[in-house]
Every structure is written in structure tokens, then in C-alpha cells.
Amino acid sequence: MFSEQAGRTAQGLLAPPSAEASTFARVPISTYTNCSQHFRLGERSFNRQYAHIYATRLIQMRPLLLERARQKWGSGIAVKKLCELQTAEKCCIVGTLFKSMQLQPSILREISEEHNLLPQPPRTKYIHQSDELILEDELQRIKLEGAVDIQKLVTGTILAVYGSEREDGKFVVEDHCFADLPRQLPRRGPSTDRFVLLVSGLGLGGGSGESFLGMQLLVDVVTGQLGAEGEQSCAAQISRVILAGNLLSQNTQNKDTINKAKYLTKKTQAASVEAVKMLDEILLQLSASVPVDVMPGEFDPTNYTLPQQPLHHCMFPLAGAYSTLQLVTNPYQADIDGVRFLGTSGQNVNDIFKYSSMEDYLEILEWTLRVGHLSPTAPDTLGCYPFYKTDPFIFTDCPHVYFCGNAPRFQSKELTGADGQQVLLVTIPDFSATQTACLINLRNLTCQPISFSGFSAEEDEGEMEISH
């Protein structure tokens, strides 16, 4: 655990000044590889339809699913395409799920004058009792019924179902299976304690000053300003900091300038300008002391569609001078000291949360791993670039640490796969709300939350706890 051995020198600084003050050297980076090249987009062309991404998704995942299906239901099962289906014949079909949802926001419905509808207000969940599941393959589609949890599944999932077609044209499912965890490369972690700090949702420019002290404390702990000697020496073992999105607050996104008259907004600066300047200063303090990877999030100044491209270095004139600052994509994949990290800023999990009955972010995170796809709802309800050659969101190897940012609370779980894969799942809480970050020990793949607090007037002892 972090700072376990620090107890001995805990009160050491409650003493007259000593002549010598110890300085600790930051642990050097033993190995680091950024494996996110497939999330980088070069020249972008939006001339294509989104059908291609589904086609390539199915083509890529079909072999995996067939293998799982044979493992699960026996190698002798009949695998059919939808066009080859015959009534009452038990077989296995592989396809893409489509969930037809009554409450799904549809731009066409909104502007339809016949219906004379008001725009649908945003809801937390768009599921409804009357939702239907439809399985599509390259040529046809068929409605699913039976042993499938309609509420739980979302559009875009590739799955294999075993059952038979009924007379009325619906497919009765007896069992289904997903691609499950891919194989995992062996983990060559460090032999001594080494930590990676995961933070998300700094929310700068949000207007509320409460989280600022917490943020400053975070930076001070990591850079070794805060704490007694024992704690500082432990902090020197933090080998990397990953900021997983939403560095800016949602408040910086106000679109008033679009609605207001030009003469009123001519000289006003976008709210994000001040926030980015503040971010630059914070990144400078961090980069001067530790390698930092900055992932963009939903409210950050980069493109909206997944995969989000790295923030531009021109926004960080101060911090950009340090080579320790790395601006990376969302999703982000990297090998840090022999441990494979993969994670997003949370948009994928958040979107599945809206269209599925699953309530727990950790559960959704695990589910995406089992389904074999980072973000199945893209491009249906989550913006995505129209890929056509490959779908980069399909898991090719199983990560050792799989995280998502901007979750409502901190959760972590160690997952063991069918083939012996060991994955640490982490949901990183939103820092501006919870003042909590995560420390991952690369030696044994354990995770510990670290929280910060100041004090305020109306607070009493009970409120000093941060609820998880």
C-alpha cells in the first residue's frame, strides 16, 4: 500500500529545522511504449457511410465468436447465415445486435412536423419495456426472443445465439455467447513497488473553488512537496500520472455565443481559455516532476467523435517544453513498465449506461471486456469516426489494467478470465466531485484510492470523509 512504511518518520517534520533535507529521485521509467497508434487519425474523410464500420466489425469478430460458440455448445453445431435459416432447425447464428428503442432520441422525429413533437428532454436512461432486439448479419435481420436480456444488451454488440426460428419469423434464443476476453500477453511488471496515478475529471473552469485545494494537494503529493519524508519517498515511486479526460469542466462548454447577438459577444473570451491556462500551469508543475499522459475527455477542446485526438500542444506553451508531458488519444493504450494499460475517459461506459439496464459502471466496464469491444454503441448513439478498414475498438489483446474515467465513484475489481487472464478493472471517479484519485501498484496490480480534503466553515467531523 502507498505510504505504508512512512509511519516511522510521520512526525519527523514536527521538529526544529535540520541541516540536511533529503531529496528523493523519481523512479526512472524502465519501459514505456505508447500503443495507441491505431487510435490516431491522419487525414479524415467523412464521405463514407457508417455501415462500413459495422461490416468490418462483424467480419473481424465473427471468427472469434464462432470459436467461442463451438467451445460452448460443441463443435458439431450448425452455423448458419440468416438467409440459410429454416424453421424449427436448431442452429447458431452470429450477427450484430440492434436494439430498437422507443425512447431513443431521434433527430428525424424531432424535426418531424407531422408529429408536432417537442424535443425530447435528456434522460438518464432511455430503456423501455417495449424495446426489441434484432440480430443483423450481412444480408438480413431477424427479431430475437427468448433467453436474451433485452434490457441489458445494447446496439452494436456482436454475439452468437443458439436457438431456432419460429413460424412467425422470430428467432427463439436458447443461449447466447460473446467473444469473451481475448488472450493476454504475459505481464512483466516491476519487482519493487511502483505506482501509476490515475485521475480524471479535474473540471477546471467550473467556477467552484472547492476542488482547487484538493487539486493542489494532489499535485503537491505527487511532486513531493507535501508530506513527511516517508510519504515523499513513497511518492517518488509514482512513475507516471494519467489524466483521463474532462480536464475542463462542462461549464466551459457554454454555447451562449451562438445564441447571443454578435455585438454582445464580440469581446468575450471563451470560458475554456482561462481554464486551459490554469491547466497549463498545473501540467507544468506535474511535468517538471513526473511523466504525465493527458487524455482528452467529453468536455475538452478536441474532436467530439471517438477516437478523440490528443489535445494540441499549442495550448500548453509552458508545460509543452517538458518531454515528460505526453498528449495522448482517448482511448489510450500503453505499456508502462511491462504492464498493459487500456482505458477511456468514460464516454463509452456512460453511453452504454444510458441505453442499458446496467447500473454499475464497473459492471459495464467488465461487460465491454467480455463483449470484446470497447464501445459497441458507437456509432449508433456515440459519435465515432466512420472507419471502414478496421474497427480499432475491438480488443486484440487483453489489457492488464482496464480503466474508465469520470465515473460517479471509485470502484475496482480483479477479473480472472477463462484462459487465465488477470485484469484489474478500475473506474476512476470524477475528481471535481469526489476529490479522489487512484493509485495503482504495478508490482502486484492492486489499486488504492487517494483522496484529498481541506476544511471549510460549515464542516464538522463527519463531512471530512469522502464517500465512495
Add this chain to the structure above:
Amino acid sequence: MGFCVCRELRLRAIDLCNYFFLLQVTYKWLSFTLGVHVNQAKQMLYDYVERKRKENSGAQLHVTYLVAGNLIQNGHICHKVAVVREDKLEAMKSKLATIASVHVYSIQKAMLKDSGPLYNTDYDIVKTNLQNCSKFSAIQCAAAVPRTSAEVSQVQTSAQADSQTPNDTHAVNVPTINGHVSSTAKQPSPQPKGIMGMFATKSASKSQDTNKETKPESKETTIATTVSSKVPPKGNAMSNFFGKAAMNKLKVSSECEQPKEEKTVAKPSVSVMEPKSPPSAAVEKPGKKMEPVKIQQKDKRSRAKRMDMSDNEEKEDENLKKKRRRIKRPQSDSSEDEDVSVSPTPQEANPPLPSPEPALKIELEPATIEASTGGKKRKRKRVLKSKTFVDDEGCMVTEKVYESASCTDSEEEFIKSKLPAAHSQSTAAVKKEPKEDRKGLKKGAATASKANKQVSIMGFFQKK
């Protein structure tokens, strides 16, 4: 020994700060102000508090502490870091399962209601010490070394090159908008001194436009020799391609009207562009005033497009084909509008360029030489004029164009109009030819009568 003496002074410093200037003294503030290690600052604060309380029980000092430790919460061992007031210190310590650190965070005269002011103090002191914010920290990172500006621009170049590798595009061999825009974000390489400095800064803004120019420069050597006395010598990059061009340029005389086009190497890079654009600017009009030259440089490039062929023919061909990127030529500025409307086809004609090239070479030779002999010694002024003419469909079109206002005006117009006609597709050429000639003739007549005088815009209307 020395330290003990300083300590007294330091304690007195804290005293002064506390009572006269600041509302609170945080360990970080003290550390930066006195230039001491953060841990020493914390100890100093503690020491001060202890002494003051022993000496002077009347003095009211309020202290905040930092407490950190492990806490069991919801089944996790949560590491907690908190700033607490002195009166809550023991309560916090008792909550923690293990205590990792306790030290003084700040001291202040008045009781603090909330920790906001502490943040403000820390923020201010860090802001004034941003460049060495980790100087007094307990952790030093060997990898965190600020890059020099040269390294920064290099990294930015390579970062853009990486971002241009498309993973999901058609085979595109021309770096397009992404690459285009990003090149301007690069920092210009160090500007050459003197006269060139002026051109270079202007060229920096033009580098975007010229980025895709592939036409090699014409008359570099000859102009260079004339200019060399006035202009300080350039870097190696320039002399390299000057050297090559020199061999090809000898027969063509120093014609200032000839467009000065920039030779690009296969890999577009601003740093190479920068040295090139200054020579191009320089070679334009030696001995001219600065402002007109600046405008003229722009004109030159606009004419460059039309005069493409002449330059290309006179140059060696090895790099020509690759470098020619007129397809992706940046959007025309005003002076190029005429070009676009009168002869849109030169741009499309780029792919078939190589074939008509040799044929045109001979055709244009006389034109260029004619123009060159005429214009060599004269002063030229580029002036923005409105030209009204009848285009293909018989509509009157008014275009703004940069023209050389001099007695060789007619010849230039003639050449200008003739070249696009020559380059366009044969059918179009036939159509245009009579019109261009007509226009040229008009001008020729107009200017001939006013030899040696600057042609005014009214001259165009008078001849109708």
C-alpha cells in the same frame, strides 16, 4: 554553523511576514521566498510556532496541519491527505488507521474559516515561480528537463508527421489540409539577418501559400550575384540549391518580371522553406523599397503560376514532377482571381504538364527573353489595378490584378495572357487566344503610345 546563524534571520523573516504583510504563511510560500527545501520550511514553521508559544503566550497564532494516512473505508484502504485546523488535528489523527505524515501546513494570525486562502497563497507563490516550481521539492525527476526551443520545433514537426500517417484513408500521396495547416504552426527557423530579415518575416506568413509550390526558382544565381553584395550570405541550405540552379539559369537573364518561384524539396518543411523564401524575396527586386517589394513578392507568386512553364523548362527536371503540387494550390488571393477566371485550366493542366512542357519551352523562350531584355533595367512597380475584360461567355468581368506599372506593361500583359492560353487545353486555347490577343493588342497600343510613361488605369478605357 552558517545555518544556525541564518535560522535566526529566517525566524525573524517569518515574524515580519506574518505580522505585517501576509495573512498566512504556508510552508510552500516560505520555501520559495527563502529558497529552502520544503521540508526545512515545514520545520521552520514548526520551530517558529513552538518558540513563539513558549516566549509570548499573548501572541495568538493559528496553525493548520497536514495529516496523511490510511483509512479503511467501504472495504478499501483509502489513502487520505487532509489539511486540518489545529483544533481538529487530533480527531483526524484518531480516524486514520496508520499515519503517514503530520507537519505544519501554514500559520496565520487569524483563525481561518476555510482553506480557500491557503490555496490562494500557494497559487500565487507558485505562479511567480513557475519556471522552477520543483526546485525545492523533495523529489527530483531526471527525465523532466525542459526542451530548448529548437528541440521543441523539431518535436512539433515530427508530431505533425506522425499525425499525418493516415490509418484509415484512401491512398493519398499529397499531405492535405491537416498537413497544410499544421505546417504553419511550426516555428520559423532562425531568421537571416539584415535585409533578409524583413522578407523573411513576411515570408513566414506566406509559407502556407508557398508550401505546395513546386516550381523551382528562376534566375536565382543571376539575381543572387547582383544581390549578394547587398544581402548577407545565406545558410547552407540555400546555397545548395542555388548551386544547382545556377547551372541551369545561366542562359536566362536576370528578368525581374519572371516569377520567383520557390523550389521545394520533396519533404515539405517550413524550416527549409524559410531560407528559400527570403532569397526569393530578395531576388525579386534588388534595390527596391521594402514595401513595394513585399507586395511584389506576392505578385510574383501569382504570376509565378502563369509563368510556371518558363521556369520549369529552364530548370533541371529531376525534382520537378514530384514537387509540382499545383493541384493543391492554396486558394487564390485577389491577384490570382484573374488567373482563375481567365484560364482555370492551368491548374487542371498540371498532370499533363510534362508533355506540353518541352513544346512550350521553345515557344516561350523568345517571349521570356524578349521580356527580359526589355525589363532588365527598368524599375518596376506592382500596382493593384482593376481590369475589365470580356471573358469566354462574352460577359464583362472586372478583376483585380497586380501589374507592373512600367513601359513594359504591354509586353508583360502580352506574355501573361499568352502563357495561360498556351497552357490550356487546345480547344480552350483556341478560344482564348483571340481574346487574349485582343486584350494584349489593346494594351500594346495603349502603352506604345505612352512609351516610358506609367500606364494609368484609364488607358484601358480610352482605347475602347
